[in-house]
Amino acid sequence: MHVDLLACAVCHCLAARKQARALTRHYESRLRRHGLKATQFSVLASLALAGPTPMGELAELLGLERTTLTRGAALLEEKGWISAEKADDRRARPLRLTAAGRRKLDSAYPAWKAAQDSAATI
Amino acid sequence: MHVDLLACAVCHCLAARKQARALTRHYESRLRRHGLKATQFSVLASLALAGPTPMGELAELLGLERTTLTRGAALLEEKGWISAEKADDRRARPLRLTAAGRRKLDSAYPAWKAAQDSAATI
DNA sequence: CCACGATAGGTGTATCTACACTGAACGCAT
DNA sequence: ATGCGTTCAGTGTAGATACACCTATCGTGG
Numbered sequence A, B: 001m002h003v004d005l006l007a008c009a010v011c012h013c014l015a016a017r018k019q020a021r022a023l024t025r026h027y028e029s030r031l032r033r034h035g036l037k038a039t040q041f042s043v044l045a046s047l048a049l050a051g052p053t054p055m056g057e058l059a060e061l062l063g064l065e066r067t068t069l070t071r072g073a074a075l076l077e078e079k080g081w082i083s084a085e086k087a088d089d090r091r092a093r094p095l096r097l098t099a100a101g102r103r104k105l106d107s108a109y110p111a112w113k114a115a116q117d118s119a120a121t122i
Numbered sequence C: 001c002c003a004c005g006a007t008a009g010g011t012g013t014a015t016c017t018a019c020a021c022t023g024a025a026c027g028c029a030t
Numbered sequence D: 001a002t003g004c005g006t007t008c009a010g011t012g013t014a015g016a017t018a019c020a021c022c023t024a025t026c027g028t029g030g
Helices: A005-009 A012-034 A038-050 A055-062 A066-078 A099-117 B012-034 B038-050 B055-062 B066-078 B099-117
Strands: A082-084 A095-097 B082-084 B095-097
Touching (some): A005 B099, A012 A099, A012 B099, A038 A095, A066 A082, B038 B055, B038 B095
Antiparallel strands (some): B082 B095
16 A cells, blocks of 8 residues: 555544644633633533533533543633533532633633634734 | 633533544554554654654654653663664763564554544544 | 853653543343 | 333553743854
8 A cells, every 4th residue: 555645644534633733822821820621611601601511411412522621621610710510410510600600610711702803814 | 711611611621622632542442452652653653754863853853752752762672673873972872763663663654554544423 | 272152952840641441330131 | 119221430551732931052242
């Protein structure tokens, strides 16, 4: 099998990852002083918008692996920004935004907005 | 400051990260049996195309942080797929694809090609 | 020559990411 | 009621990612 190196240079995966890295650096440079990573901001915002949401459903919503959200949610819970509630289905642990989480989201919003509005310039 | 949750739902960063994650899963599901991650494949392919390249320049080329490449390159070097050479400038450590690295790239290429050709279906 | 800013690269630390595997609870069919 | 496949979530492990900070080397102006 002949390896087409030029084809490799236009790898869709690499391109998507490059752009995601660049955008992440752009957003996180502004979110940093609020102590938030890009993924953490989107978790808080999603919960604010959708209300209490089971882990699996939230992971699906954010397009990340369920087990990835497990780790990330644990960090947010330690900081007191979200809480895992009990549900009728005792397997489920619906995530809910706490009041502190809502305040964190509010305070970080202008930084996110600035990044969002200037994202096209990257 | 009023938080526009609907605006947060169309975060460019989240969108880019979602797509990058999905594409990465797609490519890595095929690269897995070759023991390669997406980033590792792009490092090998870039070195095959560009020849020996200093770390900083390669990081720039791949759009990733220089210190990120430091860790990734160490793993590839452990596996014997790349080697860090000595240069006239003793600070520099140009990375070079080894013969084993070239063989690894060759053997993984069909898997990458299959992922590339089916990437649009995600 | 040599001091000093510039440049190449590495380390400590923290988070993100995901697969393989595991445990627990659920619900249905018998 | 109970056995069993399904579903929800956590753990072990490994690599990706990046910032703040560090060391070593280089080149140049004085």
